[in-house]
Amino acid sequence: DDILYELGKVQYRAGKYEDASASFEVCTSINPLHERAFYNLGVTYSRLGFVDSAFAAFQSAYTVKPDYGIAYYSAANIMVSKKQYNDAIPLYRKAVSLDPEEEKYLRDLAGALFYRGDYAGAEEFYSKALAVAPDSPDNNYNMAVVLLRQDRASEALEYAVNAVKARSDSAVYLFTLGEVGEKLGDFNTAITGYQGAVNADSSYL
Secondary structure (H helix, E strand, O other), rough: OOOHHHHHHHHHHHOOHHHHHHHHHHHHHOOOOHHHHHHHHHHHHHHHOHHHHHHHHHHHHHHHHOHHHHHHHHHHHHHHHOOHHHHHHHHHHHHHHHHOOOHHHHHHHHHHHHHHHOHHHHHHHHHHHHOOOOOHHHHHHHHHHHHHHOOOOOHHHHHHHHHHHHHOOOHHHHHHHHHHHHHHHHHHHHHHHHHHHHHHHHHHH
């Protein structure tokens, strides 16, 4: 089964996803306790667009190995792709409980909470993601957006500025900076942000 597992990984890296899935399927049928094969089968199914099969494979991976954080995280991502945020959130929370310093687990849990409308919850986990990766432009941008949704533009300003400093070519970051400036009545900041967004992406005209 280890040879099939290694074969599947090489086939996946070569872009032969159907062959890789076949190798991982046989591997898991021979050894139904091979959590890494189940996980990689899920990744391969995801690449092929078989999201329900991918979810089932990730479930099998964390059933075999209950502390397999990346399997919970990947299963949660499938639920998010289907906009099933209520199903995704417990899976993200489990991944976070297993590795509370993993930035992507914290960030994507925050995102799922945001899309469910739980802005306070999203703020909590974006704060934790920022504690791990304070220079992340995405985390700074997302924190600015969460604070704006809670009518806290004065607090959002710092994060919006940080995002733009890190990625001055991002139209969406610049646009958010413009929104923050407008909310604060700081028209110089608003003009800088909105004009920058237009310069970066003419669709913002």
